[in-house]
Structure formats: structure tokens, C-alpha cells
Amino acid sequence: MMVPEIYHCGVKGCLEETTFYWVHFSFPRSYSLVDETEVDWSHIMKQESTYIDPAQFQLHLPRYGKITNEERLYHHLSLLNRLNPSQSPLDKLKQQSIFYECMIIIQQEAVQIPTSAETVSSEAVSYIKEHFNDPSLTLTGISSELLYHPDYVTRCMRRTTGLTPNQYLTRYRLEIAKELIIKTNQDLGAVSKEVGITDRSYFSRVFKKIEGITPNEFRRMRANESARL
Structure with missing residues (x-):
């Protein structure tokens, strides 16, 4: 990726016939350049979704590198190029969707x-x-059963899911509760x-904190939605 307002040039001529397709895009907010670092999903997921608010992400896209799944990315880029001559609003909307898929592919490659x-x-x-419905389930217990150190389990889960074991357990319990x-x-x-939470008041507080509404409000909203169908 070429950063705007910076001079770019090649280091030597192409040794085979080469065609360039330029994709120009802008950011809705500012961006920053950072030193190369390992990226996992804990860097990307900035805020989990609630019942009333969407999740928030911060992409960490490499400026250069090798794409391992070339065929998948090239397929999306060819679709972008194919739609480019069209002036149809629908096709322009499709381009936005396809472009975002390209960004997701590049982000997956970088993780x-x-x-x-x-x-x-x-x-x-x-x-x-x-074992989510076991009220005594803890990180220590999980790690002991799996024969790993608790800190190691936490690091692995944050890298792959963006969540700690306790956060994942709470989220899963609430999904079943819903x-x-x-x-x-x-x-x-x-x-x-x-779902493994013995204190009803604590359950309601956690539900409100994560979903943005109380369990009773959630039940009423879903009942109202069903009634309108």
C-alpha cells in the first residue's frame, strides 16, 4: 500500500509483462504509520458489539508483503475493475462492499x-x-484441566479471539441466556x-454492561419484534 504525500519509486524494471491496477481509497478518520509488529485479533477488536451497538475495529494493514491466498484477492480485485466503468449507483455500492472484502483479506493475511x-x-x-453452566468454572480450573499455565491460555485466546478466557466465558453464557x-x-x-451464574442481580448487571440493556428490556424488545412479524 502506498501512503499518500510520500514519494514512491521502483528499484528496478519488471522482468516480465506487468499490468498495474490502482485502487485509490480514503479513510473516514486519520491513520498512523507504526513500526512493523506482530498483529493478532486483540489489536484489531477495539470494542465488542452489544445488542444495540455494533462492534468497533481498528485495522492494522501492512504497507507491503506477500499475499498467500492470491487467487481469492485477485478475484475480488477483478470484480472491482469490472464494475468500474459502470455509473449505476447499485454497482458503485457493490464496489464498496467488494473493496471492504479486499481489506478483510489483507488483514487476515497480516494476522x-x-x-x-x-x-x-x-x-x-x-x-x-x-462446562459454561458450572458456576465454579474459572480460568485456573480451565488451565488445570488442559494442563497449561493460565497466562499462556489467556495469551493464546486473546491472539485468536480477541478475548480473554473470562470474557469469552461471560459472552458465551450471555448468548445462551439470550x-x-x-x-x-x-x-x-x-x-x-x-448458564452458571447463581446471583441474579450480578447476571442482570453483567447483561446490561455487555448488551447495553437489561434482560427484561431485551425480553420486551424481542417480544415486540415478534409481534410485528
């Missing part, structure tokens, strides 16, 4: 996650999903206990 970290994270996630609130008539105390 550096060792296979060992992915393995540990996968084991931890599986264990959390299997399903129960929508699909059953259980009171909130029963829902809370079923």
Missing part, C-alpha cells in the same frame, strides 16, 4: 497466529462451551442459574 496458539485456544473454547429468554418463559433467576 500472525502460531498454530500452537490456535490449538490451545480451540481446546479452551471447547472446554468453556462444555436464547433461553427468547425461547422460554423462565424467569431471569432460572435463566441465570442455567
Whole structure:
């Protein structure tokens, strides 16, 4: 990627027939140049989504590098180029969507996650999903069962999911709780206990903090949505 307002030049001529396709784009906000560093999903996810607000991300895009999945990226770039002559508003909107897919591909290529970290994270996630309804489930317990140090499990999960084990556990419990609130008539105390949170007041506070609304407000909103269908 070429940074604007900086002089760029090649170091030697091309040794084979080469065609350039330039994609010009702008940022809605300012950007900054940083020294090369390892990037994982904990750098990119800045704020998780709630029921009322979308997630927020900060892309870390390399200025140069090698694309391993060339065919996928070239396919999207060719679609961009094919739509370029069109003056149709619909095609221009499609271009925006395709361009964003290109940015996601480049970001995926830049994320550096060792296979060992992915393995540990996968084991931890599986264990959390299997034992989430255990009120005594803790990071120490998860790490002990998986035979890893708690700090190592935390680092691996942050690199692959952007979340710590405790954050992932809380998120997963709330996802199950939302399903129960929508699909059953259980009171909130029963829902809370079923997902491994014994204190109903604490459950409501955590739900409000993460989703932006209380469990009762969530239930009413979903009921109103269903009634309009």
C-alpha cells in the first residue's frame, strides 16, 4: 500500500509483462504509520458489539508483503475493475462492499497466529462451551484441566479471539441466556442459574454492561419484534 504525500519509486524494471491496477481509497478518520509488529485479533477488536451497538475495529494493514491466498484477492480485485466503468449507483455500492472484502483479506493475511496458539485456544473454547453452566468454572480450573499455565491460555485466546478466557466465558453464557429468554418463559433467576451464574442481580448487571440493556428490556424488545412479524 502506498501512503499518500510520500514519494514512491521502483528499484528496478519488471522482468516480465506487468499490468498495474490502482485502487485509490480514503479513510473516514486519520491513520498512523507504526513500526512493523506482530498483529493478532486483540489489536484489531477495539470494542465488542452489544445488542444495540455494533462492534468497533481498528485495522492494522501492512504497507507491503506477500499475499498467500492470491487467487481469492485477485478475484475480488477483478470484480472491482469490472464494475468500474459502470455509473449505476447499485454497482458503485457493490464496489464498496467488494473493496471492504479486499481489506478483510489483507488483514487476515497480516494476522500472525502460531498454530500452537490456535490449538490451545480451540481446546479452551471447547472446554468453556462444555462446562459454561458450572458456576465454579474459572480460568485456573480451565488451565488445570488442559494442563497449561493460565497466562499462556489467556495469551493464546486473546491472539485468536480477541478475548480473554473470562470474557469469552461471560459472552458465551450471555448468548445462551439470550436464547433461553427468547425461547422460554423462565424467569431471569432460572435463566441465570442455567448458564452458571447463581446471583441474579450480578447476571442482570453483567447483561446490561455487555448488551447495553437489561434482560427484561431485551425480553420486551424481542417480544415486540415478534409481534410485528
